[in-house]
Amino acid sequence: MIKLLTTFNGRPAPGGMFDPTTKTYYKACRSRNGGQHPHRFDLGGIDDPIVQRLKTLDCQKIVLELPGGTFEIPFQTFLENAYSQRWNDPRFTHARWYCQARHWNNDSPAQIEAPTTVQSEQSSLFSGQELQDVAMSGRWAR
Numbered sequence: 001m002i003k004l005l006t007t008f009n010g011r012p013a014p015g016g017m018f019d020p021t022t023k024t025y026y027k028a029c030r031s032r033n034g035g036q037h038p039h040r041f042d043l044g045g046i047d048d049p050i051v052q053r054l055k056t057l058d059c060q061k062i063v064l065e066l067p068g069g070t071f072e073i074p075f076q077t078f079l080e081n082a083y084s085q086r087w088n089d090p091r092f093t094h095a096r097w098y099c100q101a102r103h104w105n106n107d108s109p110a111q112i113e114a115p116t117t118v119q120s121e122q123s124s125l126f127s128g129q130e131l132q133d134v135a136m137s138g139r140w141a142r
Contacts, residue, residue: 002057006047009091015050023060025050025075035066042098043071048084051097055079064104071104078103 004025006015016027027046029035035045043064054062059075081103084095 004050004053006050007093010093015047018054018057018059020057023058024063025054025059025061026063026065028065030067032067035064041101043101043104044078044082044096044098046097047092047094048097049094051079051082069106071101071106073099073104 002018002020004015004018005012007013016025018025027035029045036043043066044062046062054075062073062075062078064071064073078097078099082097082099084097086092086095
């Protein structure tokens with residue numbers, strides 16, 4: 001097995017493992033939303049230097065181990081359908097690659113969940129009826 005390294009927050013970080021005998025890349029994410037795009041149903045989160053290294057290693061398959069299941073994709077399918085995302089976050093120094101969840105195979109009983117985000121409730125000084133009255137008066141005023 002070959003250990004692949006990347007950087008996170010300016011420090012060396014594990015980037016996954018590559019098995020040269022099976023030409024399979026393994027990435028394990030322990031955090032709840034790790035390996036998932038935070039706003040879409042896309043999987044990967046693989047740093048650009050890792051993707052470039054996998055090309056030179058003639059990778060054939062990616063195995064992504066997430067808390068919700070294990071997902072696989074042929075590397076060529078990943079390359080054909082993936083896109084890079086550069087985050088406006090100084091911890092992520094490289095663009096990260098994602099591919100839509102529909103391209104990944106999942107043999108686990110758990111399905112991929114939407115990324116969890118915290119939404120705040122909007123408060124209003126007006127009651128529901130008052131808001132409706134204002135909306136209706138705006139329509140008739142035109």
